[in-house]
Amino acid sequence: MLRLRSLSKIFSTRAGEVRALDDIDLTVDRGSIHGIIGRSGAGKSTLIRTITGLETPTSGHVDLDGTDVAGLRGGELRAFRRRFGMVFQHANLLSSRTAAQNIALPLEIAGRPSAERATRVAELLDLVGLEGRGDSYPAQLSGGQQQRVGIARALATRPDILICDEPTSALDSSTTRSVLALLSDLRDELGITVVVITHEPSVVREICDVVTVLQDGRVTESGPIAALAADPATQVHRDLLPLPVPAADEADRVVEVTLGHGGPDELEQALTTLRAAGMPARVHAATIETIDDVTLGRARLLLPVGSDRDLAERTLQEARA
Template identity: 45%
Template sequence: MSMNSLTSDFRYFDEAPPERDAPAPSAARASAGVEPQSVHLRFSGLGKRYEGAQGAVQALRGIDLAVRRGEIFGIIGRSGAGKSSLLRTINRLEQPSEGQVLIDGEDIGSYDSERLVALRRRIGMIFQHFNLLSAKTVGENVELPLRVAGVPRERRQRKVEEVLRLVGLESKRDAYPAQLSGGQKQRVGIARALVHDPQILLCDEATSALDPETTQSILALLREINRRLRLTIVLITHEMEVIREICDRVAVLEHGELVEQGPIWQVFGAPRHPATRTLLAPLQQKLPEDLLGQLQNGRRQPNDRLLLELRYTGASDREPDLAGLGAHLGGRVTLLQGGVERIQGRTLGQLLLAVADTPLAAEALRRQALELADSVEVLGYVAAA
């Protein structure tokens, strides 16, 4: 059973999260462990304000963030958190109100229109609803940015063929978007985004309109082009499974502020900020209703079972040691539910154990279990099975 097949948020995040990096001044935090030479993209003190009819909206404030060359960087946050605004400052579809966006160390805010055109060719973008022209064929859609750029016909043809092959659509060149499935339309979107050999690919909810199976195939394609073309990918999504599947690191936005960032295993294994915990709650298991209903603080009958929740956060190299748990807890240990998975080579998960027929008291059991897990919570006693 995997963690994501279990739902809700029972207790998973109740206790104080483990200490991670100490608070740092914003310049240092911008790097967050990213070596200066590997930085591809940097936001520095970035703010964005929209002046609307109902007054101003501060969509982003004080964003300091570095994205490494060649990584897949995820941005998550609830609707309205500022994800799209942040992504769109990277190719200056949105102009920052404060601060800077630096690409390869250059402040793109200083670019004149000519350099801006060149910049936008170095940055591909794909969208939730694909943004294809319905009256044009697949080949024509992909060719369009090359036409606009004044690329000669022969080179255009060659490039269109090349990118359609890359996304597995060489046979659909003369088809119209209406004849394609959602997944195929997004492949056309990806092909079109790649015609200028970009160094950065921006994905705004690129799989959100697709069914789970198609999502998997698009993610596999993004992974492949990330590796083959050494492309830096910045993607925003509200689908946590997408982040877990392909991102290297993730940042969390809440009300326009950056509230948490780190490698996937770290943020998913031990989320610190309440906003992150809320976003990840659907991936966590909960205590089943029947057990919740009979949970009691003390042992009432000699054969009552103590429920323990063990957590593996990836912070240590601990893995669920089944024989060790049996030996350490000194009684009959039953696994009631649980899920463990490997993310970025780390073991993450939770186990709900029932311990019966043990001479040990709750606190002693907790301490014993803590030698074999990253955290342990005593939930209480339930009646014998």
């Protein structure tokens, strides 16, 4: 549905040129929840603005259903932008407007009749679980409820793609789970495509089908979340299956084991293999998660003092072969 081809964005500053986006190729499939994860300064905000036509690419293309944003001007560009709904980190509601009036704002700007606006707002309040709260002002709503109003507002004009910029970073853990569950339900019910921009691996793990890692303006990893999480060479694997850092005096005695569907059974098998080879290791740390309905894990085993770590790793590899 959305395809970025060789996309670059360069800003000129007094200190010289800053390459915010560097030759990005990326595809977002229709009906997917696509997570874009990256630390501060990775280029996430510039990517959002370029995708939605608020920034013009220095080079490359942004295609939505075959339409390249770079060739649009005036009314065509405004119509293109309306195909995106935006959910912000902070709900960014107008404090002088009620929840219903905040949701209605995009419809007012689009010139929709008042009766149509009222019907649509009532539908959206029900859809996001705020039926009966339309007359409440933002100050009378919790942070999670405000974000639900923001989601309803983003959906008001029936966009094709919902872009969520750090939608839960200002919320507590329980509210985060409820908002993420709402986004997942909206995708299933409306068939809308969702792009989630975040720096939090837990958000990606919770709802995303596909994940893209952005670093220094470049895509370093992209693919189905379960496939990337299962690959020990990826950053996604390390982010979604975190382990504590070993102490300095243990660092040269630890080996890592990737666990699949077998989970604890595979971990026990690795320990048995090392014991049989004369290296009775113990579990230093382990984590097992269900990601996209696939059980994945990662463990760190601590070898006895004087053990040959290279030999231990080869022994485990041969046992898995």
